[in-house]
Amino acid sequence: xxxxxxxxxxxxxxxxxxxxxxxxxxxxNGAFFCNQNHFGAMVTEELGLQNTPSMRTEGACASxxxxxxxxxxxxxxxxxxxxxxxxxxxxxxxxxxxxxxxIASGMDYELEANFGLTFPANFALIASRYFYEYRNIxxxxxxxxxxxxxxxxxxxxxxxxxxxxxxxxxxxxVISSPLNLYDCxxxxxxxxxxxLAATEIAKAQKKHRIVEIVGTGHAGNNLTLYSKxxxxxxxxxxxxAAQAYRQANLTPSDIDFAExxxxxxxxxxxxxxxxxxxxxxKAANAVAEGQIALEGRLPINTSGGLKAKGHPIGATGISxxxxxxxxxxxxxxxxxxxxxDIGLQHNIGGTAGTAVVNIFRGR
Amino acid sequence: xxxxxxxxxxxxxxxxxxxxxxxxxxxxNGAFFCNQNHFGAMVTEELGLQNTPSMRTEGACASxxxxxxxxxxxxxxxxxxxxxxxxxxxxxxxxxxxxxxxIASGMDYELEANFGLTFPANFALIASRYFYEYRNIxxxxxxxxxxxxxxxxxxxxxxxxxxxxxxxxxxxxVISSPLNLYDCxxxxxxxxxxxLAATEIAKAQKKHRIVEIVGTGHAGNNLTLYSKxxxxxxxxxxxxAAQAYRQANLTPSDIDFAExxxxxxxxxxxxxxxxxxxxxxKAANAVAEGQIALEGRLPINTSGGLKAKGHPIGATGISxxxxxxxxxxxxxxxxxxxxxDIGLQHNIGGTAGTAVVNIFRGR
Numbered sequence: 001x002x003x004x005x006x007x008x009x010x011x012x013x014x015x016x017x018x019x020x021x022x023x024x025x026x027x028x029n030g031a032f033f034c035n036q037n038h039f040g041a042m043v044t045e046e047l048g049l050q051n052t053p054s055m056r057t058e059g060a061c062a063s064x065x066x067x068x069x070x071x072x073x074x075x076x077x078x079x080x081x082x083x084x085x086x087x088x089x090x091x092x093x094x095x096x097x098x099x100x101x102x103i104a105s106g107m108d109y110e111l112e113a114n115f116g117l118t119f120p121a122n123f124a125l126i127a128s129r130y131f132y133e134y135r136n137i138x139x140x141x142x143x144x145x146x147x148x149x150x151x152x153x154x155x156x157x158x159x160x161x162x163x164x165x166x167x168x169x170x171x172x173x174v175i176s177s178p179l180n181l182y183d184c185x186x187x188x189x190x191x192x193x194x195x196l197a198a199t200e201i202a203k204a205q206k207k208h209r210i211v212e213i214v215g216t217g218h219a220g221n222n223l224t225l226y227s228k229x230x231x232x233x234x235x236x237x238x239x240x241a242a243q244a245y246r247q248a249n250l251t252p253s254d255i256d257f258a259e260x261x262x263x264x265x266x267x268x269x270x271x272x273x274x275x276x277x278x279x280x281x282k283a284a285n286a287v288a289e290g291q292i293a294l295e296g297r298l299p300i301n302t303s304g305g306l307k308a309k310g311h312p313i314g315a316t317g318i319s320x321x322x323x324x325x326x327x328x329x330x331x332x333x334x335x336x337x338x339x340x341d342i343g344l345q346h347n348i349g350g351t352a353g354t355a356v357v358n359i360f361r362g363r
Numbered sequence: 364x365x366x367x368x369x370x371x372x373x374x375x376x377x378x379x380x381x382x383x384x385x386x387x388x389x390x391x392n393g394a395f396f397c398n399q400n401h402f403g404a405m406v407t408e409e410l411g412l413q414n415t416p417s418m419r420t421e422g423a424c425a426s427x428x429x430x431x432x433x434x435x436x437x438x439x440x441x442x443x444x445x446x447x448x449x450x451x452x453x454x455x456x457x458x459x460x461x462x463x464x465x466i467a468s469g470m471d472y473e474l475e476a477n478f479g480l481t482f483p484a485n486f487a488l489i490a491s492r493y494f495y496e497y498r499n500i501x502x503x504x505x506x507x508x509x510x511x512x513x514x515x516x517x518x519x520x521x522x523x524x525x526x527x528x529x530x531x532x533x534x535x536x537v538i539s540s541p542l543n544l545y546d547c548x549x550x551x552x553x554x555x556x557x558x559l560a561a562t563e564i565a566k567a568q569k570k571h572r573i574v575e576i577v578g579t580g581h582a583g584n585n586l587t588l589y590s591k592x593x594x595x596x597x598x599x600x601x602x603x604a605a606q607a608y609r610q611a612n613l614t615p616s617d618i619d620f621a622e623x624x625x626x627x628x629x630x631x632x633x634x635x636x637x638x639x640x641x642x643x644x645k646a647a648n649a650v651a652e653g654q655i656a657l658e659g660r661l662p663i664n665t666s667g668g669l670k671a672k673g674h675p676i677g678a679t680g681i682s683x684x685x686x687x688x689x690x691x692x693x694x695x696x697x698x699x700x701x702x703x704d705i706g707l708q709h710n711i712g713g714t715a716g717t718a719v720v721n722i723f724r725g726r
Contacts, residue, residue: 022581030468031394035476037468038423041586041716045471051598053581054717055429058419060401066418070433076440105393105400108408113398218385218416223404235414353404354417 001191002039002046002088005315009084009193010047014207017047020195021080023054024070026063026087027314032102033091043086052084058314060106060349061263063087064192065317065356069218071196081201086193087315099187103313106350108224119263120184122225122351124176127266130232131178133281138178140284141265142169145182145307147292148262152304154294154335155323159188159310183265185305190312192319211325214342215248215359217241223353234352237274241346244357245276250342252276255359257299257327257337258344259320262306271346272300275357299337302327317347317356328362364554365402365409365451368678372447372556373410377570380410383558384443386417387433389426389450390677395465396454406449415447421677423469424626425712426450427555428680428719432581434559444564449556450678462550466676469713471587482626483547485588485714487539490629493595494541496644501541503647504628505532508545508670510655511625515667517657517698520682522551522673546628548668553675555682574688577705578611578722580604586716597715600637604709607720608639613705615639618722620662620690620700621707622683625669634709635663638720662700665690680710680719691725 010017025043030036040054057066064087071085091099104113107122131137146166152158164182172181202210217240222228245251252275260275262268272283277298286292292300303309303323306316324343326332332340341362348355373380388406393399403417420429427450434448454462467476470485494500509529515521527545535544565573580603585591608614615638623638625631635646640661649655655663666672666686669679687706689695695703708721 023583029394029400031392031465032398035395035464035468035472037392037421038470038586038713038716040422041583041713042471044583045586045590045716049583050585051583051602053583053603054422055432055581056421058400058421059403059417069418070436073433073436073440073442076442077436079436079439101398102394105398107401108405109398218418220386220404220407220413220415220417222413223401223408227408239414240416350401350404353401353408 001090001189002043005191006043006047006084006086006193009086009195013195014205015082015195017049019082020049020052020084021082022074023049023052023084024057024067025054026057026065026067026317028058028060028063028089029102029105030090032105033094039088059354061313062317062347062349062354062356063314065347068317068321068358069216069356072213072216075196075198081198083196084193085196085318086191087318088191089312089314090189092187092189111224112226120176120179123264123266124179125225126231127178130266130270133232137269137284138170139166140287141183141269142166143287144262144265144268145169148301148305148307151294151302151335152308154333155304155309158304158308159186160304160308179264185263185307185311188310188312190310190315190319192315192322194318194321194325209329210363211328211360212363213358214361215244215250217243217357219243219355221353223350225351233270233280234274234348234355236352236355237271237346237348240355240357241275244359248359250359254342255298255344256339256342257302258346259303259305259323260300260346261348262301263311275344275346294335294337302332302335302337320345320347321358324360328360364453364552365406368554369406369410369447369449369556372449372558376558377568378445378558380412382445383412383415383447384445385437386412386415386447387420387430388417389420389428389430389680391421391423391426391452392465392468393453395468396457402451422717423712424676424679425710425717425719426677428710431680431684431721432579432719435576435579438559438561444561446559447556448559448681449554450681451554452675452677453552455550455552474587475589483539483542486627486629487542488588489594490541493629493633496595500632500647501533502529503650504546504632505529506650507625507628507631508532511664511668511670514657514665514698515671517696518667518672521667521671522549523667523671542627548626548670548674551673551675553673553678553682555678555685557681557684557688572692573726574691574723575726576721577724578607578613580606580720582606582718584716586713588714596633596643597637597711597718599715599718600634600709600711603718603720604638607722611722613722617705618661618707619702619705620665621709622666622668622686623663623709624711625664626674638707638709657698657700665695665698665700683708683710684721687723691723
């Protein structure tokens with residue numbers, strides 16, 4: 001996976017690989033799933049970049065976006081001009097029990113996971129509270145899944161290649177009430193890479209439309225669920241978004257389309273509000289009105305999202321960025337959105353103990 | 364450990380913790396040893412910095428130095444002015460078998476660890492080859508251990524508080540021939556933190572002598588042992604050192620003292636050569652002459668090193684930096700070296716698939 005995705009990114013950039021000065025790779029839990037750490041050196045060895053400095057970054061499901069963050073900082077610092085940034089996860093060879101345990105390492109083990117809290121249970125609690133504070137949005141959550149599957153069906157790189165209906169989503173197995181099977185993202189093996197370059201270097205290439213990082217944000221919040229003052233909004237997502245909007249000098253209404261972290265459908269709903277797209281408690285209405293569809297006012301998760309494109313945890317953030325870049329370049333084929341000049345990518349780790357938001361603009 | 368070491372670093376810096384803008388934390392294998400990932404958010408929650416962006420970095424035994432690297436880049440980029448950088452590892456609650464398996468995740472699992480290669484065996488192969496290419500340096504390797512234990516005895520933070528003799532080292536149990544017990548670093552639980560600040564901010568504080576990062580290097584090399592063209596020198600260590608010397612405009616002879624990665628005594632010997640302190644095959648002579656002692660020409664591992672101070676893997680790089688800073692400030696008590704203006708810190712991950720070198724200078 002590293003060779004294929006990393007090699008594809010370098011080939012797409014149209015540069016000789018000797019120009020890559022550093023490699024940053026997100027991986028969440030290779031240690032537990034594969035007895036493997038030290039992915040930085042694995043990436044460089046697999047890609048024939050042996051003498052390139054590398055590191056792995058980790059922040060649960062935001063691990064890939066953190067690799068991107070380091071790549072961005074390394075170029076902004078003047079240390080490097082061209083860096084390779086990627087992510088990888090492999091877990092499908094394990095049993096559901098092992099996968100569930102491994103993923104729960106993204107929460108506090110001693111205080112929460114050790115007592116049986118899993119991420120589906122965690123977000124089920126959040127959904128229940130959301131229903132209590134606002135209203136029952138089971139139907140609209142199902143619509144998020146339908147939208148994701150529809151888009152995934154149009155994305156050859158998506159793991160799930162079938163459309164679903166609201167009825168099948170609502171009637172799918174209960175995983176952790178009120179979350180059903182189709183409210184949950186996928187167990188996925190996958191890898192994604194992008195090449196970052198300083199603006200003047202990117203300008204010099206004529207192969208692709210230039211996609212500029214106009215705003216970037218990175219924020220944190222409590223690791224534990226029990227200690228959060230509120231759970232129907234993620235302060236880290238709001239904070240990261242505010243940073244990105246401020247740097248980009250843009251507002252939520254300027255965003256043409258977005259990849260929004262949807263580990264569960266309720267997560268997508270809450271994040272749509274935290275990103276400022278909709279007022280608290282109102283995102284579900286927009287979903288019901290079809291605003292997030294490919295032809296809607298604000299297409300969301302055109303890739304299929306974590307729900308249908310898949311959730312290869314350490315690679316997820318980079319796969320979102322890959323989708324944003326592909327759309328801005330106009331290369332998304334049947335799922336191409338009409339207005340694709342400004343795209344936002346949003347990725348959280350754990351119960352949004354970590355959040356990263358990046359805004360990209362085509363030049 | 365996070366609360367104690369992180370809290371101590373913030374208190375020592377004499378700043379209000381609200382001024383910390385980001386936290387970067389090295390951890391190698393909490394996933395395997397403790398079912399725990401997502402240490403960035405754990406650090407910030409434990410230290411009451413909940414809304415601070417954070418991430419974990421990993422590159423096997425160099426994980427802590429990679430956190431430092433990201434902290435350095437983040438300030439150099441202009442993104443932040445003050446960041447908290449640390450590392451942590453906890454493994455002593457596990458059996459030796461589990462610890463050995465967990466540590467082996469720093470090599471390539473599928474190609475090497477899965478077939479029984481462990482890090483002691485790995486470095487035993489390297490030692491054997493070194494003996495073949497140069498000469499048998501068992502005695503001098505034992506002297507490295509004696510030096511480390513002597514220094515550790517003078518460091519209240521060191522795990523191992525006893526002096527040893529060359530004879531006891533040579534007669535200790537064979538771990539993987541030609542490495543005996545005292546050629547191997549320790550299984551350690553530990554944490555270390557430092558606060559980094561932009562130069563103008565550091566200058567404004569009057570509490571401590573300012574310790575400036577004058578040179579920094581980060582380099583890579585093959586993850587696998589089998590694919591390395593040579594194993595008696597580590598190209599990544601040489602490359603990282605060259606970067607740091609170039610940036611600092613210094614040469615090896617300008618270094619007053621150094622913390623050199625000594626996961627095994629042979630590793631220290633090879634690294635002393637790769638850092639340019641001694642010609643290939645000649646470091647052992649310098650050890651025999653006492654040059655690395657506290658009162659010698661080039662004191663090495665004044666902290667006790669990984670051998671006696673301990674090797675809390677994810678924290679190791681930061682604990683080396685802590686020692687360098689403490690020496691430059693003149694705060695090392697009985698182990699204080701006379702000339703302590705310029706100190707070098709060197710940390711490798713795996714079989715030097717990752718290497719980091721930093722040079723610090725007191726102003």
